[in-house]
Amino acid sequence: MQSPILLTVTLITASVLGLIYMVLMLRVVRLRLGKRVSMGDGGNAELQARIRAHGNFAEYVPLLLVLMALLELGGVDRAWLAVSGVVLVLVRVAHAVGMHRPAPNAFRFVGAVGTFVLMIVFCGYGLWLGFAA
Numbered sequence: 001m002q003s004p005i006l007l008t009v010t011l012i013t014a015s016v017l018g019l020i021y022m023v024l025m026l027r028v029v030r031l032r033l034g035k036r037v038s039m040g041d042g043g044n045a046e047l048q049a050r051i052r053a054h055g056n057f058a059e060y061v062p063l064l065l066v067l068m069a070l071l072e073l074g075g076v077d078r079a080w081l082a083v084s085g086v087v088l089v090l091v092r093v094a095h096a097v098g099m100h101r102p103a104p105n106a107f108r109f110v111g112a113v114g115t116f117v118l119m120i121v122f123c124g125y126g127l128w129l130g131f132a133a
Contacts, residue, residue: 009078010069013085017061017092024054024096046100053099057092060115064088067122074129084118091115 005011028050032038041048068088072081095111 007069007072009081009085010065010072013068013088014065016085016089017065020089020092020096021054021057021061024050024057028054049100053096056099057096060119061088061092064115064118064122067119067126071122071125071129074126076125076129084121087114088118091118 028047031044031047031050035042035044035047037044037047041051068081068085072078091111091114093111094107095115098105098108098111101107
């Protein structure tokens, strides 16, 4: 007998973000192979940008997903959470697209600010739920 999935919205969001993470990883690997750079960025600006896009994703997305899962377990409105998940996916894609463009650029700005806003909202909502319990 299968157990029901309790965190459907978080699962779907995490799965989409996992696929994006793999794309970012493969972009780094492909350029490393092409430039024959096994460690670091080899002084290549494009490789450095790809490494940072991948690393920045790895730095922010896990905590946002943990907060999202806890909010879902806490009973927040699933429609609101689903919209938040879509926004999270969009801002992380925007950030990754903007990483290789010269600064300033709208993609990176929207990605960074959107990530920051979601972090504040998720943390604030989590604190509210936690103290209200």
